[in-house]
Amino acid sequence: MARSPFHLPPAALAGLCCLAIAAPRLSAAELDEVLSRGELVWAADQEGGGPHVFPAPDDPRRLTGFEVEFATLLAEELGVKPRFQQGQWDRLPLLLGRAADCVINGIELTPERQRDYRCSRPYFAYSLQLVGRRDALPDAVEKLSAAGPGGRWRVGVLTGSAAEMFLRSRHGMEVDVVGYDGTIDSLEQVSSGVLDAALLDDCIFAFYADRFGRLRAVGRPFAGGFYTVLSARDTPRLSAAIDECIGRMIADGRLKSLYDRWDLAGRQQMLQIRDATEVPPATRRSFGELLREALPLLLRSAGMTVLLACLSFPLAVAVGLAVAVGRTYGPPVLRPLLAVSVEVLRGTPLMLQLYALFFLLPKIGLALPALLAAILGLALNYSAYESEIYRAGLKAVPAGQFEAALSLGLSKWQALRHVLVPQAVRIVMPPVTSDFIALFKDTSVCSAITVIELTKRYSVLALSTGRIVELALVTAVLYLCMSWPLAILSRWFERRLEQPTGPQATGEPAT
Amino acid sequence: MISVSSVSKSRAHVRVLEEVSLAGAEGTVTAIVGPSGSGKSTLLRCLNGLETFESGGIDIAGHRLEAGPHAPLRLERLRRDVGMVFQQFNLFAHLSVLDNVCLAPRVVLGLPAAEAHARGRDLLDRVGLGGFATARPSTLSGGQQQRVAIARALAMRPRVILFDEPTSALDPAMTGEVQEVIVGLARGGQTMVVVTHDHAFAKQAASWVVELDAGRVARQGPAAEML
Numbered sequence A: 001m002a003r004s005p006f007h008l009p010p011a012a013l014a015g016l017c018c019l020a021i022a023a024p025r026l027s028a029a030e031l032d033e034v035l036s037r038g039e040l041v042w043a044a045d046q047e048g049g050g051p052h053v054f055p056a057p058d059d060p061r062r063l064t065g066f067e068v069e070f071a072t073l074l075a076e077e078l079g080v081k082p083r084f085q086q087g088q089w090d091r092l093p094l095l096l097g098r099a100a101d102c103v104i105n106g107i108e109l110t111p112e113r114q115r116d117y118r119c120s121r122p123y124f125a126y127s128l129q130l131v132g133r134r135d136a137l138p139d140a141v142e143k144l145s146a147a148g149p150g151g152r153w154r155v156g157v158l159t160g161s162a163a164e165m166f167l168r169s170r171h172g173m174e175v176d177v178v179g180y181d182g183t184i185d186s187l188e189q190v191s192s193g194v195l196d197a198a199l200l201d202d203c204i205f206a207f208y209a210d211r212f213g214r215l216r217a218v219g220r221p222f223a224g225g226f227y228t229v230l231s232a233r234d235t236p237r238l239s240a241a242i243d244e245c246i247g248r249m250i251a252d253g254r255l256k257s258l259y260d261r262w263d264l265a266g267r268q269q270m271l272q273i274r275d276a277t278e279v280p281p282a283t284r285r286s287f288g289e290l291l292r293e294a295l296p297l298l299l300r301s302a303g304m305t306v307l308l309a310c311l312s313f314p315l316a317v318a319v320g321l322a323v324a325v326g327r328t329y330g331p332p333v334l335r336p337l338l339a340v341s342v343e344v345l346r347g348t349p350l351m352l353q354l355y356a357l358f359f360l361l362p363k364i365g366l367a368l369p370a371l372l373a374a375i376l377g378l379a380l381n382y383s384a385y386e387s388e389i390y391r392a393g394l395k396a397v398p399a400g401q402f403e404a405a406l407s408l409g410l411s412k413w414q415a416l417r418h419v420l421v422p423q424a425v426r427i428v429m430p431p432v433t434s435d436f437i438a439l440f441k442d443t444s445v446c447s448a449i450t451v452i453e454l455t456k457r458y459s460v461l462a463l464s465t466g467r468i469v470e471l472a473l474v475t476a477v478l479y480l481c482m483s484w485p486l487a488i489l490s491r492w493f494e495r496r497l498e499q500p501t502g503p504q505a506t507g508e509p510a511t
Numbered sequence B: 001m002i003s004v005s006s007v008s009k010s011r012a013h014v015r016v017l018e019e020v021s022l023a024g025a026e027g028t029v030t031a032i033v034g035p036s037g038s039g040k041s042t043l044l045r046c047l048n049g050l051e052t053f054e055s056g057g058i059d060i061a062g063h064r065l066e067a068g069p070h071a072p073l074r075l076e077r078l079r080r081d082v083g084m085v086f087q088q089f090n091l092f093a094h095l096s097v098l099d100n101v102c103l104a105p106r107v108v109l110g111l112p113a114a115e116a117h118a119r120g121r122d123l124l125d126r127v128g129l130g131g132f133a134t135a136r137p138s139t140l141s142g143g144q145q146q147r148v149a150i151a152r153a154l155a156m157r158p159r160v161i162l163f164d165e166p167t168s169a170l171d172p173a174m175t176g177e178v179q180e181v182i183v184g185l186a187r188g189g190q191t192m193v194v195v196t197h198d199h200a201f202a203k204q205a206a207s208w209v210v211e212l213d214a215g216r217v218a219r220q221g222p223a224a225e226m227l
Helices: A010-022 A031-037 A066-078 A089-095 A111-116 A141-145 A162-169 A185-191 A202-211 A236-251 A254-261 A266-274 A287-329 A334-347 A350-364 A370-396 A399-407 A412-427 A429-449 A454-465 A468-498 B040-047 B072-081 B097-107 B113-126 B142-154 B172-187 B199-205
Strands: A039-044 A054-056 A059-064 A081-086 A124-133 A153-158 A175-180 A197-201 A215-227 B002-011 B014-024 B029-033 B055-060 B063-066 B082-085 B160-164 B191-195 B208-213 B216-222
Touching: A031 A039, A031 A236, A039 A066, A039 A089, A059 A066, A066 A081, A066 A236, A066 A254, A089 A454, A124 A162, A124 A185, A124 A202, A124 A266, A141 A153, A141 A215, A153 A162, A153 A185, A162 A175, A162 A197, A162 A215, A175 A185, A185 A197, A185 A215, A185 A350, A197 A202, A202 A215, A236 A254, A236 A266, A254 A266, A287 A334, A287 A370, A287 A412, A287 A429, A287 A454, A287 A468, A334 A370, A350 A370, A350 A429, A370 A412, A370 A429, A399 A412, A399 B072, A399 B082, A412 A429, A412 B097, A429 A454, A429 A468, A454 A468, B002 B040, B014 B040, B014 B055, B014 B208, B014 B216, B029 B040, B029 B199, B040 B055, B040 B160, B040 B191, B063 B072, B072 B082, B082 B142, B097 B113, B097 B142, B113 B142, B142 B160, B142 B172, B172 B191, B172 B199, B191 B199
Parallel strands: A039 A081, A153 A175, A153 A197, B029 B191, B029 B208, B082 B160, B160 B191
Antiparallel strands: A054 A059, A124 A197, A124 A215, B002 B014, B002 B055, B055 B063, B208 B216
16 A cells, blocks of 8 residues: 555565665675776756756756766766666665765765765855745844744755755754755745745755745855765775866866856856865764664654554544445435545545645645644545445445344434444454554655654654664664554454444443 | 235336235234245335335325335334334344344434333343343344344334244244244234245234235235135
């Protein structure tokens, strides 16, 4: 029942750990292998958008962007052909040594990355730009230090980006950081009034500014750093060759004219990246230190997972049951309508439904808080599945039960309530329980609309700290700690339903 | 109490009931006999509106059923006064024996729990199952289940009870215990209509016998003369 291509269920996490521990480490392709293959495989996320890597507007099958051109130049300089590899932005480094030789996609140079990967010399300098609505607060970056008219500022960022780290590491700011999976999602949300502001790389806002007429740059670009080409730790010669190539492209002006073609201020870029200061690698912390930092965050996100599942599933079951009864016993005019709605909800991805609830509804003036949108989205999506299960359950109750109830003078609805539905509920208990566990894991899709639950939190932490395996183990244990009691609870519930109790059997002693 | 006049019904262009007329007086038992497929059960199911008919009319326990579809509210009122016992018992599988008996008095008549329970226990005692109140129906023998079904029908204190081949699904050993209960009710003056192919039982329980053949009344008369 996996409905999202992105979520990483607990079983997969556990599997990942086992693989990482048991499998012999595959060595990444070194320079000679890249040369003999005649191809440099570079990874990026075309969903990340412009001006980095994005589908060409006139031909969406072709990729364009300044990093596409940079990768092409780099490959040519190495004497090979470039080949693009798609990946999800915050997981791109995981592709190194498996599906890609390097990552070129606005990856900021950080001490952690210096420690865990080979980082090339900078090829681009970025700054952070705060973006708000015209004629609305905040009108200066400093305004974020005190609460706004509506309380704490809500500022959107790209999850795992330098902007997110900047906001989360700054203390004394009255800011709620909201993480998005796409670069321009946060701009959409500022435009529709859900967020107060967005913080992102200046070149991204410059690229999209025309599309968002209601938005403006707040203050000058600030902070910032460098983009680096990431390659695997065990490919020092490939990394050195990339450094040399970048050096030659800077020296002979090819990089400058590339940036000028993309309106990225080539001359200033050259001034900044020519003499970039070295970023020292971070030191590796002990597991205890890692846990002290990560566990509270993971626990809070685990709470979010439980909250999402436990609030949305009862709603899904209630709606599903109502739809099933309506389709089986309701007025004939209603039945085709219900059937169509079930097919629509079942036939479209949960991710799209969440997007519609969260990003499209504000456009018609109905801005739902992310948590509410997530709960509603999960409940609606699962209600379609539950309704089909309950429909089957209702059909599985022998016809004689309905006739016997009617023959006693019960109305159709009384017969449904007291005789048919209670029996159908018992019949479908096992598939409904298994759907609950499926929904429990599907909550991870909600990260697409900024609700950070356990899987997303793991993924962000693993990539920012580079401790993929240890954190996966911790996360898997947390999932197990949650799903185990749930399984016990549903088995208890199942047993309780097995007992012959009715609306009137209360404390009746056996005779 | 019961009057069926010229009831006809077809199913998929086949006549299943043809101008059937019969009458049953208050406090008497009418047995409907005949070969399989002669329309006995269909006729019985017309009496409480589980099936509709195309022409004719039925008066039962002070209610009138016309040809064509019946209004739900009218049926609900009629069924309070006309109980039914099925060949396959149809006990509610999710409820205890006592709750099977008490459900309709609670839900339909709105009796308080204590009163419904007292009525239910009393009826279970009457059919000899006082000790099975909290048992699940599926743990009972067929004969016991059918006796619970009779108690369930009695709980609404119907003026008429319809029996649709009440012992056909039972093996001979259990047939006796169910027939005994029905004969007991007959002696107590309960108005009943019993569809059966057990002529000895019909003779024992019924005062009037209607024999159907191919949807028509072949003959009818006092039980002593007919069987």
